Amino acid sequence: MIAFFTRHYYVVSLILVALALGLFALDFERRRPRTRELVLVAVLVALAVASRAAFFMVPQVKPVMAVVIVAGIALGARNGFTIGALTALASNFIFGQGPWTPWQMLAFGLVGCLAGALFAKNRLPRNRWLVAAVGGVATFVLYGLIVDTSSALLFTQNLNWQTAWPIYVAGVPFNAIFAASTAVFLALFGPMLEGALTRVRKKYGLR
Numbered sequence: 001m002i003a004f005f006t007r008h009y010y011v012v013s014l015i016l017v018a019l020a021l022g023l024f025a026l027d028f029e030r031r032r033p034r035t036r037e038l039v040l041v042a043v044l045v046a047l048a049v050a051s052r053a054a055f056f057m058v059p060q061v062k063p064v065m066a067v068v069i070v071a072g073i074a075l076g077a078r079n080g081f082t083i084g085a086l087t088a089l090a091s092n093f094i095f096g097q098g099p100w101t102p103w104q105m106l107a108f109g110l111v112g113c114l115a116g117a118l119f120a121k122n123r124l125p126r127n128r129w130l131v132a133a134v135g136g137v138a139t140f141v142l143y144g145l146i147v148d149t150s151s152a153l154l155f156t157q158n159l160n161w162q163t164a165w166p167i168y169v170a171g172v173p174f175n176a177i178f179a180a181s182t183a184v185f186l187a188l189f190g191p192m193l194e195g196a197l198t199r200v201r202k203k204y205g206l207r
Contacts, residue, residue, distance in 0.1 A: 017102045024081050024109065031078070036204045041083055044071045044197075048087040053094050060177040064091065065143065066185035067193070068108055069135045072116035073126065074197035080112030080120075103150035107143040114138050128191055135190075136183030144175030 033041075044067065052064035068087055072080020088104040118124045118134060148171040152164040 017106050021085060021102060021105055021109070024078075024085065027078065037079075040075070040197075040200060040204075041079060041086075044075075044083050045086045045090060048083065049091040049094070052087070052091045056095070060174050061181040062178070063181070063185040063189070065108070065111060065139050065178070065182040066135065066190060068112040069115040069131070069138075069182070069186060070190050070193045070197065072112035072114070073119040073131065074194050074201060075116070076120045077113045077116030080114075080116035081109040082112075084108035084110070084112035099154060100147070100150050103146055107146040110146070111135075111138050111143055114142065126194070128187055131190055132183040132187040135186045136179045139182045140175050140179035143178070144171060147171070148175070 048064050048067040048071075051067050052062050055062040064087060068080065068084040071083045075083075085105040085108060088108040089101060092098075092101050092104065115131075115135065115138070119126055119131065124130060124134070148168050151171070152167045155167070156163045
């Protein structure tokens with residue numbers, strides 16, 4: 001069994017990612033969200049996908065993560081994860097599906113979940129600049145680490161530190177651009193979107 005794990009680390013890690021996504025999906029189903037909540041989640045996923053597609057000509061400079069983060073802040077950690085994961089899945093029908101998709105779903109989802117956990121219950125103040133800073137750092141560290149790990153597992157036959165570190169180093173500038181653009185979009189448009197979502201949530205009695 002240990003030998004199997006050693007030889008097939010990508011398959012095993014992909015199974016673990018799928019299990020994590022499945023647990024969040026079961027939790028979402030267990031909560032039995034109302035139709036109006038499902039509609040709002042679907043609209044936000046569509047908005048996030050559109051924001052990613054609209055900036056396809058500018059690599060890594062996309063507001064998609066900012067939308068996911070604001071959704072997590074306004075609607076809570078669970079919805080933040082759901083919206084992030086579905087955004088990655090749906091948008092990859094445009095940008096290309098592959099074995100990296102579950103990893104991107106997990107990365108987007110965890111960033112949205114973290115934003116909800118930190119800001120939705122006012123554990124941190126919803127200050128424009130603090131949200132932008134936390135969103136940028138979470139995107140760089142959490143999203144970057146998960147996606148680069150998937151690349152290391154996928155493209156490295158003999159995985160070890162010597163073969164993996166060039167992949168992580170090569171990913172730094174891409175992750176930094178994505179994180180910086182996310183922070184800028186959050187600072188510029190985050191409060192406006194959050195305000196709109198908060199009004200919708202209160203109007204329809206969501207969470």
